[in-house]
Amino acid sequence: MPATLEPLFRPRSIAVIGASRRRDAIGGAVLRNLLEQPFQGAVYPVNPNATHIQAVPAFPSIDAVPGDVDLAVIVVPAAGVLKAVEACGEKGVKALVVISAGFKEIGGAGRKRERELRDLVRRYRMRLVGPNCLGILNTETAVRMNATFAPVQPPPGRVAFSSQSGALGLAILDYARSLNVGISQFVSVGNKADVSGNDLIEFWEKDDGTDVILLYLESFGNPAKFTHIARRVARKKPIIAVKSGRTESGSRAASSHTGALAGSDIAVDALFRQSGVIRTDTIEELFDTALLLASQPVAVGPRVAILTNAGGPGIMAADACEGMGLSLPELEPKTIKALRAFLPAEASTRNPVDMIASANATSYQKALRLLHADANVDAVIVIFVPPLVTGAQEVADAILAGAKGSTKPILSCFMGSHGVPESLRSLQSGNIPSFAFPETAARALARVVQYGVWLAHPAGVTPKLSGIDRARADKAIAAARASGVDKRDGWMPLDALADLLAAYGIRVNRARVAANRGEAAAIGKSLGYPVVMKLRSRDVLHKSDVGGVRLNIRTEQEAATAFDEIRAALKAAQPKASFEGVSVERMITGGVEAIVGVTRDPAFGPLVLFGLGGVAVELLRDVQLRVAPLTDRDAEEMVREIRGYPLLSGYRGAPAANIPSLLDLLHRVSRLATDHPDLLELDLNPVLVLPGDEPCVALDARLRLGAPDEAASPTAGPLAATGAPSR
Numbered sequence: 001m002p003a004t005l006e007p008l009f010r011p012r013s014i015a016v017i018g019a020s021r022r023r024d025a026i027g028g029a030v031l032r033n034l035l036e037q038p039f040q041g042a043v044y045p046v047n048p049n050a051t052h053i054q055a056v057p058a059f060p061s062i063d064a065v066p067g068d069v070d071l072a073v074i075v076v077p078a079a080g081v082l083k084a085v086e087a088c089g090e091k092g093v094k095a096l097v098v099i100s101a102g103f104k105e106i107g108g109a110g111r112k113r114e115r116e117l118r119d120l121v122r123r124y125r126m127r128l129v130g131p132n133c134l135g136i137l138n139t140e141t142a143v144r145m146n147a148t149f150a151p152v153q154p155p156p157g158r159v160a161f162s163s164q165s166g167a168l169g170l171a172i173l174d175y176a177r178s179l180n181v182g183i184s185q186f187v188s189v190g191n192k193a194d195v196s197g198n199d200l201i202e203f204w205e206k207d208d209g210t211d212v213i214l215l216y217l218e219s220f221g222n223p224a225k226f227t228h229i230a231r232r233v234a235r236k237k238p239i240i241a242v243k244s245g246r247t248e249s250g251s252r253a254a255s256s257h258t259g260a261l262a263g264s265d266i267a268v269d270a271l272f273r274q275s276g277v278i279r280t281d282t283i284e285e286l287f288d289t290a291l292l293l294a295s296q297p298v299a300v301g302p303r304v305a306i307l308t309n310a311g312g313p314g315i316m317a318a319d320a321c322e323g324m325g326l327s328l329p330e331l332e333p334k335t336i337k338a339l340r341a342f343l344p345a346e347a348s349t350r351n352p353v354d355m356i357a358s359a360n361a362t363s364y365q366k367a368l369r370l371l372h373a374d375a376n377v378d379a380v381i382v383i384f385v386p387p388l389v390t391g392a393q394e395v396a397d398a399i400l401a402g403a404k405g406s407t408k409p410i411l412s413c414f415m416g417s418h419g420v421p422e423s424l425r426s427l428q429s430g431n432i433p434s435f436a437f438p439e440t441a442a443r444a445l446a447r448v449v450q451y452g453v454w455l456a457h458p459a460g461v462t463p464k465l466s467g468i469d470r471a472r473a474d475k476a477i478a479a480a481r482a483s484g485v486d487k488r489d490g491w492m493p494l495d496a497l498a499d500l501l502a503a504y505g506i507r508v509n510r511a512r513v514a515a516n517r518g519e520a521a522a523i524g525k526s527l528g529y530p531v532v533m534k535l536r537s538r539d540v541l542h543k544s545d546v547g548g549v550r551l552n553i554r555t556e557q558e559a560a561t562a563f564d565e566i567r568a569a570l571k572a573a574q575p576k577a578s579f580e581g582v583s584v585e586r587m588i589t590g591g592v593e594a595i596v597g598v599t600r601d602p603a604f605g606p607l608v609l610f611g612l613g614g615v616a617v618e619l620l621r622d623v624q625l626r627v628a629p630l631t632d633r634d635a636e637e638m639v640r641e642i643r644g645y646p647l648l649s650g651y652r653g654a655p656a657a658n659i660p661s662l663l664d665l666l667h668r669v670s671r672l673a674t675d676h677p678d679l680l681e682l683d684l685n686p687v688l689v690l691p692g693d694e695p696c697v698a699l700d701a702r703l704r705l706g707a708p709d710e711a712a713s714p715t716a717g718p719l720a721a722t723g724a725p726s727r
Helices: 002-009 026-036 078-091 109-123 166-179 197-205 223-233 257-261 264-275 283-295 311-323 333-340 361-373 392-403 438-456 470-482 494-503 517-527 556-573 632-640 645-649 659-675 716-722
Strands: 013-017 042-046 071-074 095-098 127-129 135-138 145-148 156-163 183-188 212-217 239-243 304-308 379-384 410-414 512-514 531-535 549-553 582-586 592-601 605-612 623-627 679-689 701-705
Touching: 002 095, 002 127, 002 135, 002 197, 013 026, 013 078, 026 042, 026 145, 071 078, 078 095, 078 109, 109 127, 156 166, 156 197, 156 283, 166 183, 166 212, 166 283, 197 212, 197 223, 212 283, 223 264, 239 264, 239 283, 264 605, 264 623, 283 438, 304 311, 304 361, 311 379, 311 438, 333 361, 361 379, 361 392, 379 392, 379 438, 392 410, 410 438, 470 494, 470 659, 470 701, 494 701, 512 517, 517 531, 517 556, 517 582, 531 556, 549 556, 556 582, 592 645, 592 659, 605 632, 605 659, 623 632, 632 645, 632 659, 645 659, 659 679
Parallel strands: 013 042, 013 071, 071 095, 095 127, 156 183, 156 212, 212 239, 304 379, 379 410
Antiparallel strands: 135 145, 135 183, 512 582, 531 549, 531 582, 592 605, 592 679, 605 623, 679 701
16 A cells, blocks of 8 residues: 555654665665755664764664664665564564665575565565665655665655666666756665555655656566556656666567567557556656656647747757657747747748747747747747857746746757756746757657647546357367367367357358368358368468468369368478368458457566458558557557558548447457466457448457466466565
């Protein structure tokens, strides 16, 4: 619960166990920071070999400290941490920060030690940050606690930061100070043996001193809980995150189209998008976005006005905006008329507004006031290149005055200046962030606009689905296992798969199996020509790759010949592959080919994929992914955000496809994946999205099951391996 973190962030007394006389030692640096800020409570150094440390009375042990201790910061060798923690528990300490390393990060004995540490903390009902961390700080006036060993103190403010890297945390605090980004609270979570990023987000949701939440993440403990919490909190306070580990190195080889298209980093992108979290690629971009959100309102649209005193930077800004998905609207006629009334004839009064080098501070003030009042404008970027005639201080004062009363975000670009300079700070009109170059400003604004669009739409809901028969689905899976599916890489037999899909109302082009050329001809006749014939082989993943598909077969003779051709093609391509006959099904034409699939990520659980389908799906890569279960909003976004969406909505006079049927299919696949944790991969490819009222139909399907004992929650694997709590 968030309330249990109060002793961490607002303790009335702190003990530093392992405090050192040496100010350059970690135990000495933590004590020094607490004393120099200074912390607005009692500080007790604990060291059995000293009576005073840094002019403060010291105590030989935690039990010798008079009175209560809310928070203990432990800086002793790893071997002594458990003893110190148990002593804290006996003392009644409410919260701990274990800075010491030598735990899970070193493996082996360290992993065992961390499990014992977690068990101790839970036994005594304490909360723990760490181990292996930099510490925590709170700049709140009534607290003023810096329980880190960082050599720098960031300015106070309303931005909270959680970092999973202690070393990076040092650089983060220094960078925040250089940009004048005010920090409310900072936490280096370390190994996350107890307090996690999810806990901190919930705490900061209710913290009156925090407006913006920043995260540096290396891993997720409980992605499902993160999604649930972030979706709620991001509607109140923006969450900006950097997630390291973007590459696909070490990922498993995928055996389906969906698996090949869905990497772990794509899963992170999907999770962040669904949760409303703003993702940045670097720490620098994270702070650029925080600069904007900490001082300006959220943009409600992508329309940007640019005000400059030099043409070149104005063009650069315009190119950057359009490249980031923003737009430069035409200004209202009354705005243009008002600009012409005081700007020289050589100035450009269209967007971008170039006031030319002779522009003075008054011009900036008047022009900015007009631009943010324009109904066609959602945000303004103000660029200043210092000429000889006008000083930066005058222009900064003018920008502050011109921005007064604006409900739209205003960004400045004082070329070469980064952060919030003193000249652009105002208690009355709000701080104006400054970016060194126009491209940087455009990038930060684009991310905030995406967040604003997310905020503007209502939260999605998971729709209720009719016609789902769980008993039939379980029976189909049991039949597949009885047939020996676990010994064949888990790929379900077609008959059992057809039953499973039917149990979820997923329409497939039902196939019949022919074991010889005569059966193929007879089945084709009974179905009614034209038909399609496809190879059946447990050794072949993609039938088209070995010539295993024949389309538009119109006669019995063509069917018999096609059977022979498919068998010969398989023998030529993969001589050792088993041949199990062919499937014969009706030929369906028209519509748009799509792919709908599932792959199960070991950390995030099932990912649902949608895109344009067919044999070229991996080449085109026109797909969208979301973490299941899907909301109605998730499914709508998946369909509308692929590049090929015009093909579905009626391209060049073609009839529009049945999109409601497609959305229903996505939700049914999502439900199938969440109901059955042993479903590892599913490909419905191609899915024919037909026009009018015709429902979608999957023309081909493949589904791979895992072993029954793999059916677990998405966090079971990582937690079992790390011993981390599931908060």
